[in-house]
Amino acid sequence: MSTDNPEDDKPDVPEETASATPEQPASETEPTVDPEAAAAPVPPTTPGEETAGDDLASGLTLGEGSAASEVDPDYQPVIRGKIDRFGVSIGTGRRKTSVARVRIKEGDGKMVINDRTLDEYFTVERDRKAIKAVLEATGMDGKVDVWARVSGGGTTGQTGAMILGIARAIQAKDPAQHHTLSEHGFLTRDGRMVERKKYGLKKARKSFQFSKR
Numbered sequence: 001m002s003t004d005n006p007e008d009d010k011p012d013v014p015e016e017t018a019s020a021t022p023e024q025p026a027s028e029t030e031p032t033v034d035p036e037a038a039a040a041p042v043p044p045t046t047p048g049e050e051t052a053g054d055d056l057a058s059g060l061t062l063g064e065g066s067a068a069s070e071v072d073p074d075y076q077p078v079i080r081g082k083i084d085r086f087g088v089s090i091g092t093g094r095r096k097t098s099v100a101r102v103r104i105k106e107g108d109g110k111m112v113i114n115d116r117t118l119d120e121y122f123t124v125e126r127d128r129k130a131i132k133a134v135l136e137a138t139g140m141d142g143k144v145d146v147w148a149r150v151s152g153g154g155t156t157g158q159t160g161a162m163i164l165g166i167a168r169a170i171q172a173k174d175p176a177q178h179h180t181l182s183e184h185g186f187l188t189r190d191g192r193m194v195e196r197k198k199y200g201l202k203k204a205r206k207s208f209q210f211s212k213r
Contacts, residue, residue, distance in 0.1 A: 083172055088103050088104065089170070091170075092168065093164030095159075096193055096194065097152045097153040098151070098152045098154075098160070098161040099161055102162065102168075103146070104144050104147075106145070108142065110146070111131075111145070111147075112146070124155060131163060133184075137180055137181070137184050138170055144173075164186070168187070
């Protein structure tokens with residue numbers, strides 16, 4: 001009786017040939033290490049070096065974000081004030097129906113409005129602080145004299161006109177102050193006006209009391 005064993009059909013292979021496996025060169029399997037380099041101490045790295053290396057690897061340069069926020073040196077602002085032949089800076093401001101014609105020159109901080117001092121003309125402290133804020137932001141408080149002729153409107157409108165007039169006069173005197181004035185919003189003309197009254201209504205939008213019966 002014969003049994004079919006698949007292992008019997010295999011050719012006889014010598015034991016030496018079957019057990020032998022191809023060996024790869026030592027240079028391919030294991031890298032060569034210099035014993036002197038391995039024994040040398042590794043210098044410590046600071047926390048900033050790792051971050052700098054990552055930024056350089058990703059194509060970024062240090063300080064790139066801060067450079068984008070810098071002011072463009074080639075920007076030429078629009079100067080709405082002017083300087084007369086005597087060296088006095090002139091600026092005109094408007095707010096609602098008020099108009100302020102302002103003149104600024106070197107001095108010790110005097111402010112005259114319609115032949116009166118600031119405290120006499122503007123009795124509300126909020127208005128006085130708003131006007132002085134323009135001089136304080138530019139560092140000219142106590143260094144220049146301000147003369148203004150204001151007309152039309154009320155105290156709120158005249159205060160806004162004074163702020164714009166002083167800002168334009170300072171811009172004409174020192175154009176380098178443009179960015180400081182612009183950041184604080186002193187050079188922005190407030191165009192809001194009182195809406196006119198409508199016929200059939202009590203005010204611009206307010207209506208009379210309605211009675212159904």
